[in-house]
Amino acid sequence: MSDLLERNDLQVTDESEVLDALVSWLKYDWDNRKAYTISLLGRVRLGVLPREKIIDFFENQLAVFEDQLAECRALYMDFMKFYAVGKKSFVSTVLVEKQHLIFTPRIACESAEALVAIGYRNQCFEEDSNGLSEIAISIAGQNRSGHAVAIANGNLYCAGGYCQGLYRLQGSFVKYNKQDHKWNDLQQMNYERSDFGFIYLDGYLYAIGGTKMPQIRNQPNNLNTSIDTVERYNISTGSWQKLPCLPHVLNPSTRPSIAIFKHCLIVAGYYSSQRQYGAVHNHLVMLFNTKTNTWHTLHANNLDSEFHELHVYISYETIYLVAYQMVASKYSATSQWKFCPTVYKCQIGTECSMDVETPNPTFTIGDKISQQYVPETNMRVFRIGKEVYVILRGYVYKDCQ
Template sequence: MDVTNEEHSNDVLRELNDLREQAELTDVVLEVEGRSFPCHRAVLASCSPYFCTMFTSSYAEAKQERVSIKDVSGVAMATILDYAYTGCLQTEPDQVQDVMSAARLLQMSFVSCKAAEYMEKHLDMCNCADVLMYADMLADSTLTDASERYIASRFNHVALQPSFLKLSLPLLQSLLDRDDLMTNSEDDVVQAALRWIGFNEEERLQHLPALCRSFRHSFISSNQHVEIQSKCPSTDSKLVYSKSTTQRLGQMRSEMQISLKKVYFDDDSQLSACCYDPSTGGMYAIDMPDNLKNGFSVTVTPEDELYLAGGINSSWNGMKTFKTFYQYNHLLKTWERRCDMISPRAWSGLVYLKGYIYAIGGYDTKVAAERYDPSRDEWTSIAPLPHPMYMLLAFCAVTLDDSVYVISKEGCYSYSTTENMWNKIADMIQPPVHLQAITYQGRIFCIDCKKECRESSRTCVEMYDPTNGLWKQSGNGKSFIFEQSATLMKHGGTLYLITVHDGNDQNHWTWGLPKKNKTYVHQYQPETDSWLLVEEKGRLVPPLKWLRYDSRIDYLVARLIPSCLGDWTVDENLPLAEMLAEEGEQSDNTFSDPSGNGITDDSEDDLSDQGDSDEDNSDEERESGSDDGDI
């Protein structure tokens, strides 16, 4: 007979643990920080080479009934013993380092590795410098490398943490020598080093010449050079700088458009956001967090930090919101969880204003609003909205000056950050259905993106001026026709309106996705309050092959690092170049001059101001536009 009882090992451990808890048949007591732990020598020896050597050698402890263990905390020993008797490792986050230290001393590799993995996965701006010092003390190269890489990814923020000032000189030099520091200028690197010196200037000023060897001379401003020289401990010595002529990774940013597809129906295709560099025509991708579907919102800060909130985790028949909140780590290409919002919300308005992130309304919240403080990783409630804001694409939130503005069909409001109060403002002239709003040169611009299936739609840009509190139709009421989508976008300090149209006849329809689209771009002229058609073929917007009639593209603009982004693929994972080749499109990487070159007065031949009788000649007029692969 050959039979295996798969429950035997678990049953034995369970019985041994019961005996330990009752102090029955135990043959040794471990004394740790005044606490006594009755144990079985055989169990300890089977789990720990440290105890195995202790109990099977000629050491005095082998015969002692009570053994004192030094350099281990009582809480850590309790955790270690629970694991030894149950196979389950559980500890509080603030005890992980103690448990890892104890596991290394007791030579319990599984526990040590899992503790290190936990610390690596839970690195943040507040603890990463502490973890680096701890990993360096233990000579754990894997955890050291992970900590340094995380610090590099958040360098400017970590350098402001108190723990950063406690780094040893070798650790600081190792960080300052890295090419992948996420800093906007070399002056940021110098300032971080000078703050470290200033923490204990009497002792640390002597290290300035050594730190200078990490500074990249050609990228330091003249004012910063003067400050460095003024702190030099000896006027006779000449400071020697790094020979590297390579910019830090954070300084290799390029202004890109981040395209976010908003859909009206359930859709699983939003796996990544398209990032497009008009200066090169390059297309890249930012992967979205796992399990993210509809209902999310994204905002960008002036420091190019991306935040994402909300989401729907199921279909329209059983919608369920979850209150996730993330910050994007450019270097590590990951979305890092931040403090959950107070209220679960999806389709909320997410905006940044003067150091805070505001989450406005959304599904299941309707009137709730809250504010996030990145420096404290904390959400707090603010005054509720006067009117529910929750339907998909039915409202927009923007910021201007010191206020947050909410625009909707039911009404428009402004929130005063100083008074914590919502105030009614003028309603739009034409109440929008599916709207998009954007701020530009002290005003709010808004369009209605409502699109009927397989029919052309018309939109007019309305402009709100907070100085007089009035809405007006921009461009003297000029209207724009679109068949796929319409969206406002800022790039290079200029405001554009993009409309997408069917590029094929009606026989080429495939579930709302024509084989080719045509894209028209109008540039706003603030001096004359007019919209002019961009005729010169350039690369203002990427090919929008993945846009459907039931979706809309929202654009964010941020300075991103091409080498830190993924490759963008479309059309069932066909690479963009292959797709363009299949459709016979030519790549044109030239960029239209935002100063006005390539812009023409479009009163004669663009898709606007056509009146109700323009349907018969619309095909002829569309020929004046450009194919979407060439814009």
């Protein structure tokens, strides 16, 4: 039950369904389950519920928790202080930082008010029920490419990239203000980077790997190079923190693919090494434990020498590796299909703990999943069962129509 409540991808309309389900589960066998009340309640995202729902829950159902009345009342009082002093006060900030999980919305039940597209020609658009409209002319006043975007707690963030034309790398970090439709500057990243992995987890935004550009452009053998630096932004304190570097440097031609597994980040990609008979692609899968701030290499061998991309996708705690290769087209003898997918179902050993250090977590690559009915397209498409997915700039999207 604890693992279920912690999952970020629960398919619920809102958090009220989770809270009601927990109460029903406790009442069903109260004598044997009452000892878990407080620990399980701490895994419900109470902080995203309306104030009225919180008050109704504690006032009307508190009698159920008779044996743990003091602990429940203490949590209730914390919420009352939170509502009384305002969300931006010091007291509220401390509470959010201490109980960041209960204030973090689940991915599956975040309501999307708008679809946002951020381009490099100083134009940003959003699409909602009223149609397409321009929302902000400038991101830090410059044309930009290779940047990364992420959504955290309903806010839109944009980081890094490089200036078009000038080819100058950026370490800037901005947040979109929905009230005045402007980008507000935040503390810059410690490292300038473009085409990097960017993801939100448990109160932090993680910037992983990416590329840096040569100081002099348009020179022979003067290409982008990969970087292995990692850092994260603490939303509560508004500051960046340097983290241990990637154990392996990824190829600069594709940005790192990242997925969330419990409280860990799974990073996938590949790097090329020169051998006597040409380049060999070594496919990498790495795990970062956000509790212990440590990296583990799960896989560092060839899946297939022809694969030139590797992505990771996680659904219901099942890990999928998605690789692409170039094959002959089924429709033309003279053309090729650049993005033919191969999908592997994988598993991490149960000995891998999120709260303590696991020296060598086991990682098993299982059978391939049939991609027989995937259409031949220039998009990075794959399927799992009846669901169809598409990969755009390192992110996996489901049910695209």
